[in-house]
Amino acid sequence: MPQTHPLNQEVTLSVIKTACSNCNLRELCLPLGLTLEELEQLDNMVSTRRRIKRGDHLYRAGEAFDAIYAIRSGFFKTDVLLEDGRDQVTGFQMAGELLGLDGISTEHHTCNAIALEDSEICAIPFSRLEVLSREIHTLQHHFHKVMSREIVRDHGVMMLLGTMRAEERLAAFLLNLSQRFTARGFSHAEFYLRMTREEIGSYLGLKLETVSRAFSRFQEEGHIAVQQKHIRILNVNGLKALMHHRAV
Amino acid sequence: MPQTHPLNQEVTLSVIKTACSNCNLRELCLPLGLTLEELEQLDNMVSTRRRIKRGDHLYRAGEAFDAIYAIRSGFFKTDVLLEDGRDQVTGFQMAGELLGLDGISTEHHTCNAIALEDSEICAIPFSRLEVLSREIHTLQHHFHKVMSREIVRDHGVMMLLGTMRAEERLAAFLLNLSQRFTARGFSHAEFYLRMTREEIGSYLGLKLETVSRAFSRFQEEGHIAVQQKHIRILNVNGLKALMHHRAV
DNA sequence: GCGTTCGCTTGATCCATGTCAACCATAAAT
DNA sequence: ATTTATGGTTGACATGGATCAAGCGAACGC
Structure with missing residues (x-):
């Protein structure tokens, strides 16, 4: 019926x-x-x-x-x-x-x-x-x-949260977002963040200042371009390397 | 059949x-x-x-x-x-x-x-x-x-992992174990840890030295008695307070 | 158009925890 | 009983990220 x-x-x-x-x-x-x-x-x-x-x-x-x-x-x-x-x-x-x-x-x-x-x-x-x-x-x-x-x-x-340091966490976060946007048919390399630095920090167990500094650092090193909430990923492999290459 | x-x-x-x-x-x-x-x-x-x-x-x-x-x-x-x-x-x-x-x-x-x-x-x-x-x-x-x-x-x-400091994490961990042992009919106040300090640390996102120091501190303050893996909880409320009372 | 607000960035300093190292305790191996 | 290995404790020092503080830029209401 x-x-x-x-x-x-x-x-x-x-x-x-x-x-x-x-x-x-x-x-x-x-x-x-x-x-x-x-x-x-x-x-x-x-x-x-x-x-x-x-x-x-x-x-x-x-x-x-x-x-x-x-x-x-x-x-x-x-x-x-x-x-x-x-x-x-x-x-x-x-x-x-x-x-x-x-x-x-x-x-x-x-x-x-x-x-x-x-x-x-x-x-x-x-x-x-x-x-x-x-x-x-x-x-x-x-x-x-x-x-x-x-x-x-x-x-x-x-x-x-348990094993990564600030920059690794943020790199992992960006790569994860990128991958999920891709799965939805959006660009993997360019997107707008919907959340604030504070929310990112809360999720990653960091303070907003640390998130901000990490973004700046990634930009300095040419991995990404940030302008407020607009993110462009310039070097995916750079971010991936950042996530793993670490002195244990 | x-x-x-x-x-x-x-x-x-x-x-x-x-x-x-x-x-x-x-x-x-x-x-x-x-x-x-x-x-x-x-x-x-x-x-x-x-x-x-x-x-x-x-x-x-x-x-x-x-x-x-x-x-x-x-x-x-x-x-x-x-x-x-x-x-x-x-x-x-x-x-x-x-x-x-x-x-x-x-x-x-x-x-x-x-x-x-x-x-x-x-x-x-x-x-x-x-x-x-x-x-x-x-x-x-x-x-x-x-x-x-x-x-x-x-x-x-x-x-x-995201918001607590070392001693809060360990207090939460002990209280959780205690509660689960209780649910199984064991003493809530006395038990043997089955895991090493390193494993606890790994779980809590801490180094084994930090775990060890936190145990010692809890003992000094009279919250617990530790002898290697043998734990006695002397002051549950002390531990609970430790978990929450914190200057944010 | 202009102030106000909110979010972001950056610098200076501090502190909790990591790191390194020595030593101790217990249990297993000889 | 003695040695060896493994896990635990403690101290000294280093450091990553928190904290405090100032300033900036974009968005929004008036």
Whole structure:
């Protein structure tokens, strides 16, 4: 029994426009590997597609968890707050990536998700995702992979925070961004940062001054050109070398 | 069609002895919340129960992934190795916890799992786990929670590495261990460390000398008594205060 | 157009932790 | 019992990044 809105062509159009099946991110997002028919089932499940204005929260730590979110467009950060006021950015998320996986554990979100630019998200009610993934094996398996990938990513960040020095961290960060922009069809060598130096620093376990100095140093050495948030990578291999060549 | 070993009482006995249904860790492990009947299905799935001697690898980074492992007894560490030789301990795992979740993502293990004492593990073939969790909703949901909990844990470590200083990190580490030992019915105030100062340091992003000095300092201040690997916590609140009270 | 604000850069100084080195304790090997 | 190896402690010193402080540039509101 397909849902229709015979009295409102607008709504129908908007639904079609934002369906997973038409979304050019589907190969990066949850639908990866699904057949057309399965895609439709997933589409029916996505309850809400919503705009989040820059600076607004998608969810806050402590709120009840009931859905995970796929980013349709835009850019987010997640951060964790400690009682004593310290906070840390735990990640930056871009189109096609999922937000909210941390909430499954306790049924409450454990971090804040904040839009760093005007964004659009698709809300996927988690209980329905579990139902559907019992039916669609591909979806089940892919969802598991996505969660696992998040764990692997976190290990990478732990590595970075635990063993790398400031410039290595920043080089790794830039290369990671570049790679993710590339996967989305953008230039690998030129992009705008959506986050401040302070947010980068928080993510990398550094102070904003240190981030700024490292940017300047990279520029002096010809690895990149920086102008505020505009980054051009001039020498990828230089950055890669920076990441690894280190006196242990 | 139940599997039996009519010709070999030994085997039957050993299987019974190590079944999930008889395992006193089942409330900490994957079987949480399952009915007796479901437990039996899970039991049938666990393909291997294996001993791992201290120092031996359960799996190595790069190996094909096909099972996750539940720790039946013992103690493990996982670590990640970078090309340039740097490595980092990404976690310490004890009885009832799962190992290998990181391998789902790429179908290859991304870290090494090494026994820190003689241990026993249950191997759970992942494809069969996916099949079974399509049938047993409770299992499916709990598995998702376990993965999510791992993500939350990793965020905690990122917080620790990114914002805490040496003594705060060590205090957090000790309190975490204490809490996990308690959950397993051991003393919360007295335990033996299974890992070296170097391994603790690697996990906490510190050098072994710094770890050693922090232990000594805690002892001087009366928070703990240390003698090599034997730890007694004398003042839990002292440690908690150490973790939070900090001039930002 | 002009001030105000916010984010960024740069310099000077300080300090927590790393590094290097010596020594000690425990356990295993002979 | 003695040697050897491994892990732990402690001290002296070096240093990377934090902190404090000043100034600059771009964006925004008026």
